[in-house]
Amino acid sequence: MARLFSPIKLPVHMPIIEFHQDEVWELPPQAEVLARSDMTGVEMFRLGDRAMGVQGHPEYSKDILMSIADRLLRNDLILDHQVDKAKASFDLRQPDKDLWKKVCRGFLKGRLQSSQQPQQQQHQKQQKAAQLVL
Template sequence: MRIGLLQCDDVAPELRGTHGNYPEMFERLFHRVDPGLEFRVWRCLDGEIPDDVDAVDAWLTTGSKFGVNDGLAWVDALEAFVRRLWVAGKPLVGICFGHQLMARALGGEVAKSARGWGVGLSFNRVLEQADWMTPWQAGLDLVVSHQDQVERLPPGARVLAGSDFCPFYLMQMGEHFLGVQGHPEFSKAYSRDLMGLRRDLVGDNRVREGKASLSAPVDDTLMVRWILNFMKRAMEGGGDDG
């Protein structure tokens, strides 16, 4: 499978030497599940937006320190490309910022959460079992780092997992769009270092809570298996009754 990575940010220079940049994070994690995957990267944050929806088999959008409501020209251009993927029926999975961008592109709303920053590990209930969720489990716990989140779903979206903090954590749109607020590509070590870097923004108490949450197991490999199952199913044009 050829996956197009729509890169929407760079890891901070202070952390890049230790943890790598976003493409390395995704490749390292996904290759643990399927070493044969091929990645092609578009640096959307530099205005490099794909012009061919069929350039790869499936698409993946990274997170970003930028917001979907920031009014940036490259974000608007990427949103237009997301709508092209939707019309073309191409598989797309959005991570954090990508999740939010998909929602907004299809008519949802994104805003800063009144609950403040989500950092560390998030604990979510799986509300609906889709048949690509194999192996199955009833919870989905991933590293997060966000202020913005989806506040109103796009028409027809199905919420598959959520929590009181982030009700629309995992959502499916049609048979080929999937968005998740968490970061399966973030290691616990990177999460810890990122919280340290953003302490002034996030706040001491929230950082303390976030670091404590990292003692729990994380479902990063499970999420990758679900993503690849979803992509393959979408490529085959298979339906899902949920």
């Protein structure tokens, strides 16, 4: 029963589907980066216990991913090799729906773990943030 109230720690890797052109690059000073990737330094963040943002789409399935990719391909917005890369990437690292549900529920219940470090240590905190791989 004690586990129900324990904090939720983010794993080192949390695959997620991403299809976007716009990105968040800067956050308010009070915001905390929870995850980053090679694509962007802000993949997931929270602002206290009031707001959490995720740049990817934990709700997407492979069917949704392929539907979007096919539509973008038909409209000449992406190239064949980009669709092939997306399919191969998904086959290698699928998002863990149960983990994403746990993370989102954990935030809503106030159990998403925070380091609560002072502002001057923000850079170190970002360096240790979870890294998304998709």
